[in-house]
Amino acid sequence: MLEAIHLTKKFGELVAVNDLSFKVDENQIFGIAGPNGAGKSTVYNLITGFYPFEGKLLFNGKNIAGKKPHQIAKMGIARTFQVPRTFPSLTVEEALSVGSRFGDDKGFDSEYVDFLLHFLDFEEERSRNTGALDLLGKKKLMMGAALATRPKLLMLDEPMAGSNAHEIQELMDFIRRINEEMGVTIIIIEHFMKVLTELTETLLIIESGAKIASGDPEKVTSNEQVVECYLGDAYASDN
Amino acid sequence: MGGLMAIIYGGLAIMPLFVGGVDYMMHILIMILIWAVVASCWDLIMGFAGIFSFGQVAFFVIGAYASAIVSNKFGIPPFFSIFIAGGIAAILGVLVGLPCLRLKGAYVALVTFAVHMILEPFLKGHMGRAIGTGGSRGILTIPPINIFGYAFTPDNKVAVFYLTLVLAVICSVIILMVIRSFWGTAFLALKDSEDFSASLGVSAFKYKLAVFALTSFLTGMVGGFYAHYVGMLSTRMLGIDLFVTLMIMLVIGGIGQFPGAILGAIVTVTLNEMLSPLGPYRPLILGGLVVVLVLLLPDGVIGLLRRIFGGKRKTREAEA
Numbered sequence: 001m002l003e004a005i006h007l008t009k010k011f012g013e014l015v016a017v018n019d020l021s022f023k024v025d026e027n028q029i030f031g032i033a034g035p036n037g038a039g040k041s042t043v044y045n046l047i048t049g050f051y052p053f054e055g056k057l058l059f060n061g062k063n064i065a066g067k068k069p070h071q072i073a074k075m076g077i078a079r080t081f082q083v084p085r086t087f088p089s090l091t092v093e094e095a096l097s098v099g100s101r102f103g104d105d106k107g108f109d110s111e112y113v114d115f116l117l118h119f120l121d122f123e124e125e126r127s128r129n130t131g132a133l134d135l136l137g138k139k140k141l142m143m144g145a146a147l148a149t150r151p152k153l154l155m156l157d158e159p160m161a162g163s164n165a166h167e168i169q170e171l172m173d174f175i176r177r178i179n180e181e182m183g184v185t186i187i188i189i190e191h192f193m194k195v196l197t198e199l200t201e202t203l204l205i206i207e208s209g210a211k212i213a214s215g216d217p218e219k220v221t222s223n224e225q226v227v228e229c230y231l232g233d234a235y236a237s238d239n
Numbered sequence: 240m241g242g243l244m245a246i247i248y249g250g251l252a253i254m255p256l257f258v259g260g261v262d263y264m265m266h267i268l269i270m271i272l273i274w275a276v277v278a279s280c281w282d283l284i285m286g287f288a289g290i291f292s293f294g295q296v297a298f299f300v301i302g303a304y305a306s307a308i309v310s311n312k313f314g315i316p317p318f319f320s321i322f323i324a325g326g327i328a329a330i331l332g333v334l335v336g337l338p339c340l341r342l343k344g345a346y347v348a349l350v351t352f353a354v355h356m357i358l359e360p361f362l363k364g365h366m367g368r369a370i371g372t373g374g375s376r377g378i379l380t381i382p383p384i385n386i387f388g389y390a391f392t393p394d395n396k397v398a399v400f401y402l403t404l405v406l407a408v409i410c411s412v413i414i415l416m417v418i419r420s421f422w423g424t425a426f427l428a429l430k431d432s433e434d435f436s437a438s439l440g441v442s443a444f445k446y447k448l449a450v451f452a453l454t455s456f457l458t459g460m461v462g463g464f465y466a467h468y469v470g471m472l473s474t475r476m477l478g479i480d481l482f483v484t485l486m487i488m489l490v491i492g493g494i495g496q497f498p499g500a501i502l503g504a505i506v507t508v509t510l511n512e513m514l515s516p517l518g519p520y521r522p523l524i525l526g527g528l529v530v531v532l533v534l535l536l537p538d539g540v541i542g543l544l545r546r547i548f549g550g551k552r553k554t555r556e557a558e559a
Contacts, residue, residue: 068444069434069437078438081434081435081438085432085435087432094424098436098439101424102421102441102442103440103441142435149439
């Protein structure tokens with residue numbers, strides 16, 4: 001469904017993404033992990049058109065390089081942000097409507113917005129200001145607005161950050177349901193290994209913008225190089 | 240929003256019954272209507288779309304000069320030339336808007352205010368004179384608006400007032416419809432978070448240029464209307480007074496609190512006239528008043544009305 005071929009992004013001297021190639025299959029949950037500053041979020045920004053880049057990005061066979069963020073949204077790629085974004089001027093319902101109105105190529109669908117409000121368990125918050133939501137609420141709102149665009153691919157950027165164990169469980173169920181019930185392919189950037197091993201089918205580990213391992217999450221997380229880049233070489237050789 | 244707007248314009252509409260005979264009062268009422276539209280446009284672009292455009296007075300003056308020149312030079316009836324003036328202002332608005340797409344906040348204010356700053360030397364200089372601005376003397380003879388042989392001259396202020404009222408109501412209804420439609424939602428979304436909006440399919444390019452085009456069109460058209468009403472123009476309007484007065488209207492009315500800008504225009508113009516016996520102390524008092532109002536009423540008159548009548552809270556003041 002999504003294929004990155006020799007993806008490279010340089011910010012001046014800094015190589016944020018270095019010759020990265022990977023492939024996401026339809027209907028899978030694909031994980032991306034790596035230390036802070038590894039270039040995970042930059043990969044998202046390249047896929048969603050926020051920065052120009054070198055290399056190729058194919059979405060369902062079509063090259064999406066050079067497309068603007070709003071065009072990419074219309075093509076069926078939606079995303080959330082690591083630092084939660086909301087629309088403090090809008091209510092929850094209005095915020096979801098933005099996604100439906102502008103991001104769904106079929107146009108605004110109020111029934112679908114109602115369905116999402118129900119799906120997100122947001123019926124009580126419907127008329128609340130999005131700025132007044134708590135952290136979990138804001139994350140759900142971002143996901144909901146992204147889903148309102150009827151994406152084929154949803155990219156989540158550290159959805160669990162700052163959540164407690166209970167919330168992590170709730171969010172994981174949620175992500176699974178989006179994948180299974182709505183048939184949306186998911187890419188997830190996450191630091192919690194437990195989340196990644198439980199949720200994803202394929203896991204990509206990057207460091208300094210380059211791939212160091214990819215494949216089955218169980219195997220990848222026991223890979224010596226991966227352990228090393230996360231915990232330092234002393235830990236890796238001890239085990 | 241619509242209800243309050245109807246009450247305000249309805250109230251203004253019956254004013255000639257009481258002061259129709261007093262030319263000075265009628266002039267003030269006409270100017271209230273004109274500034275109400277200009278301030279509302281400014282509110283749309285700044286309060287709703289979040290673009291700190293400081294070029295609204297410039298577009299007003301551009302519209303005024305454009306309509307005067309078009310009607311004087313080409314003999315086009317003022318009734319049509321004000322629309323041409325709006326079109327010229329809209330084109331310039333888009334041209335100014337283009338570089339602003341890449342800028343944020345205060346930088347947009349600088350670019351748009353630069354247009355304001357350039358305008359005076361341009362209108363007074365050789366290039367301005369060549370297109371008929373009259374240089375520093377200005378334009379002294381501008382024909383009045385004439386509809387079916389009836390000339391709306393300053394001698395008949397009640398007629399001019401009602402014509403202005405019609406224009407102001409039309410402009411305000413357009414602004415209200417835009418705010419209420421998905422355009423308004425797009426403006427608010429872009430103001431709140433441009434990258435989140437873009438990731439949901441909102442084109443910043445399209446909606447930001449559209450708001451530049453629309454607000455400059457309406458402002459330019461009203462500028463043209465003003466030119467044909469007063470019958471003469473100079474660059475004096477580009478002084479800081481008018482700019483500040485308009486800003487006070489916005490602050491008093493409440494930024495992003497349409498139709499607060501209309502109330503702001505009424506209050507500000509009236510206050511300004513009432514304070515005129517104070518001479519040089521007037522701006523001092525007005526300035527002090529603004530400071531107090533900003534501190535006490537962050538959402539302007541609309542915020543006050545909402546507090547009194549307990550209407551539903553929306554927009555900026557989140558419950559957070």
